[in-house]
Amino acid sequence: MRDIVFLVADGEMQATVEGFFDNPAFDRRLQCARFEFDTKQDLIKHPRKDPGVYQDGHNLLKSYVDTHNYAVVMVDFAFNNNLRTMDYKQFCETIKANMRATGWPDDRFFVMAINPELEVLMWQADTSRIEHVFDYPREREGVSLRDWLQRRNLWNAGELKPFDPKSAINIACSQGWGRKKTHSLLFKRIAQEVSFSGCQDKSFNGLLQKIQAWYPRGYA
Template identity: 35%
Template sequence: MMHKRPCVILVADSNMAAAFRGFFQREGWHLSLGCAPFEINTQVGADLIVDEGGNDPGVYTKGHELLRPYQSSHQHAIVVLDCEWDGSPGKAAIEAHITEQLVASGWADGAVKVIAIDPELENWLWQDKPQVAQALRYKGQPPLRQLLADRGLWPLDAAKPPRPKEAAQWVLRQTRQPRSSAIYQQLAAQVSTRGCTDAAFGELHATLQAWFAPEGTA
């Protein structure tokens, strides 16, 4: 009987893949999640796969087909995509539809988790931390948090910018940086998981804790 690898992760685009790669390359990444360590190869095509079309609707419609070949080689599957795209039915419907398709294609119900980030990946990466300004190459005054508040892109009473991708793109225009996967990888490698208040990240956190419980827990 072939030994199955712990988990395969399907993501919607290269920026999302870079964020996962950055996170899993952190030393002691499992400690920040409170789960047991497990082996994961973040090279695309190994335990991390990207929709070739690089889009969320593609994952929505054919995620189960993309993951079908991995049923015999992996114990668990995670699907991650954004909620915001043309024709999106919303978070709950996205997660229910893909889960239903995965189970119908042969995955066990408890072996899969679909995470739709509302509204999009950048919500995981925005924190009022110097590492964020550093990754976005912002060195000016006022501090980045205040600048975004002044511009109406991140109200001071909000935990995250309401339009996280647009806020990131605006800063990158100011610093004359192209939006690249390297930025996402750097951010995910440095930002605090405790500082991430996004509900979808919390779902990922809880899922990995349940599947890969640390020693000494039931």
């Protein structure tokens, strides 16, 4: 049996997972025992993105019940008009119920429904950790990237993250700092290089806790 199979909704999520496990010290970052991960065997991208993961991702994972110990479903909550029309808890429960129906017991899978979307994971209150990924010219601008975004009314003072994480990334990428970067490249580098120790997102922290439970660290 292989370890964990990840079902993701798009290329940005795929790059994030790849970046995290590209770091040779991923087990120390996760604070878990080391396990095997291979992108060809353990990572699936749904062709219909978030709606596909929500509607029939369980069908893609059905054949992995006998090949993998665990499964992780990664999906953005904020697709279509979900923020206005759907309850977040019910959204998650629908995916869980479908997973159970296809043979996955509760203790063998985790649903990481990011609220509202993946970009929220990329931002931290202290932007000094991620400024090198954006090639942000702090010395020239004279302020942190956070302050730069606040001056443009994209980050409210006192908040831990920009109120519109995607727009904040888009405006930063449009400045022409350094080499041109796709979202996928940004997400992969942040996942690989930047500590998530200060992350406040419940879905991400829930995933960390689940992996730690699946693969607890051993102590001499």
